[in-house]
Amino acid sequence: MNAVLPERAAALLDEVRQRRPRVHCLMNGVVPKFVADGLSALGAIPSMTSSPEEVGHFVAKADALLVNLGTLDARRREAIGIAVGVAAERGRPWALDPAHCDYSPPRAAFAQELLARGPAVLRANAAEYDLLSVPAGVVAVRTGKQDRIAQNGAAFSVTNGHPLAAMVTGTGCLSGAVIAVFLAIEADPFIAASAAMVVFGIAAEMAGETATGPGSFEPALLDALANLGGAHILQFAKADHEQD
Numbered sequence: 001m002n003a004v005l006p007e008r009a010a011a012l013l014d015e016v017r018q019r020r021p022r023v024h025c026l027m028n029g030v031v032p033k034f035v036a037d038g039l040s041a042l043g044a045i046p047s048m049t050s051s052p053e054e055v056g057h058f059v060a061k062a063d064a065l066l067v068n069l070g071t072l073d074a075r076r077r078e079a080i081g082i083a084v085g086v087a088a089e090r091g092r093p094w095a096l097d098p099a100h101c102d103y104s105p106p107r108a109a110f111a112q113e114l115l116a117r118g119p120a121v122l123r124a125n126a127a128e129y130d131l132l133s134v135p136a137g138v139v140a141v142r143t144g145k146q147d148r149i150a151q152n153g154a155a156f157s158v159t160n161g162h163p164l165a166a167m168v169t170g171t172g173c174l175s176g177a178v179i180a181v182f183l184a185i186e187a188d189p190f191i192a193a194s195a196a197m198v199v200f201g202i203a204a205e206m207a208g209e210t211a212t213g214p215g216s217f218e219p220a221l222l223d224a225l226a227n228l229g230g231a232h233i234l235q236f237a238k239a240d241h242e243q244d
């Protein structure tokens with residue numbers, strides 16, 4: 001166990017609740033409500049518009065941005081281009097979730113283009129992850145039974161989590177949004193992403209204690225994100241530096 005990360009994650013979670021960062025999410029059309037509810041439960045403030053006319057204004061004053069490529073269409077592509085441009089101009093950190101890029105070569109090509117535009121973090125499931133080449137410097141998070149956070153040869157693995165998370169649509173999308181929350185308050189994206197995965201994984205474990213299936217897991221996860229405190233992190237974090 002790495003002793004420093006849980007303490008850092010606990011301190012960052014307190015800071016989320018105090019500072020209430022606004023995170024703009026360019027979310028797919030399937031799970032925006034769940035993702036917005038998850039961020040609100042955690043203590044952040046979500047904004048969600050994908051209108052090309054407005055998104056630049058929303059991102060200019062947000063504390064971080066999440067770009068999720070699910071249900072991609074021409075208007076979403078336009079909005080994403082504007083949002084990423086404004087984030088770069090204003091120095092706002094952003095995370096990329098290349099949702100389902102393994103189902104569609106044009107989406108995979110767009111994800112690869114976006115990776116060259118300087119996200120702080122990529123969050124992908126194993127199939128999406130294996131398809132992309134991550135530029136040096138971008139923190140690469142591969143989720144699954146074990147979450148792996150890697151940057152420039154260093155890696156953490158987080159084994160917190162619950163199998164019911166894999167049965168609820170949008171848990172991966174929400175985990176990417178939680179990464180963006182931590183990017184808003186922690187300048188080192190490797191620490192931000194690692195802390196986010198520990199927090200999300202422990203919330204999933206707490207939800208799994210009362211849930212009887214995916215239907216009750218979803219609201220239990222929202223409750224756990226709201227009720228999770230620093231003491232839970234110090235007690236339950238399972239995060240280790242990977243050895244070569």
Ligand SMILES: Nc1ncnc2c1ncn2[C@@H]1O[C@H](COP(=O)(O)OP(=O)(O)O)[C@@H](O)[C@H]1O
Nearest residue numbers: 125143144145161162163165166171172173175
């Ligand atoms: N077998 C598993 N056991 C525990 N947690 C899991 C498992 N599979 C996925 N998760 C968790 O579920 C969430 C979604 O992960 P994943 O399924 O990889 O992404 P996606 O929803 O984008 O396909 C992540 O928080 C991940 O840690």
Ligand SMILES: Cc1ncsc1CCOP(=O)(O)O
Nearest residue numbers: 028030070071072099100169
């Ligand atoms: C993340 C996610 N999980 C199930 S549907 C969905 C949204 C993805 O939309 P698309 O069908 O365009 O890939």
Ligand SMILES: [Mg+2]
Nearest residue numbers: 125166167172
């Ligand atoms: Mg999944």
